[in-house]
Amino acid sequence: MTSLVAVLILTLFVIAFGAGLLYLVSLVGPKPKFSSLKDASYECGLPAQETGHSKIPVKFYLTAILFILFDIEIIFMYPWAISFVDFIENDMGLHVLLSMGFFLFVFIFGLIWEIKSRALEWE
Numbered sequence: 001m002t003s004l005v006a007v008l009i010l011t012l013f014v015i016a017f018g019a020g021l022l023y024l025v026s027l028v029g030p031k032p033k034f035s036s037l038k039d040a041s042y043e044c045g046l047p048a049q050e051t052g053h054s055k056i057p058v059k060f061y062l063t064a065i066l067f068i069l070f071d072i073e074i075i076f077m078y079p080w081a082i083s084f085v086d087f088i089e090n091d092m093g094l095h096v097l098l099s100m101g102f103f104l105f106v107f108i109f110g111l112i113w114e115i116k117s118r119a120l121e122w123e
Contacts, residue, residue, distance in 0.1 A: 059122055066114060073107050
């Protein structure tokens with residue numbers, strides 16, 4: 001109970017401190033100046049034309065998402081590898097090994113699916 005109260009007090013302090021800093025900056029800091037030059041086109045002289053279409057191919061986004069996905073999966077393997085000896089000493093080695101085996105199965109299955117679906121081909 002006392003640790004919960006301490007966490008709540010710390011949370012309230014952090015929120016109050018952050019709000020106080022934001023208020024202080026709004027009082028003391030420079031005020032933004034808006035002008036028509038800020039909305040003007042940069043060096044081209046033509047008005048900006050914004051469309052809903054992106055000029056960046058979807059393959060870039062797909063590659064970035066797949067990289068992040070597989071990178072996070074690899075990051076999950078490091079703590080497991082470091083603490084695996086401790087699990088063996090506590091007679092839980094087989095359970096943890098089977099759990100990581102399932103995790104690796106899903107990881108490898110995703111990689112095979114990615115290769116078969118040609119998700120990383122650019123042409």
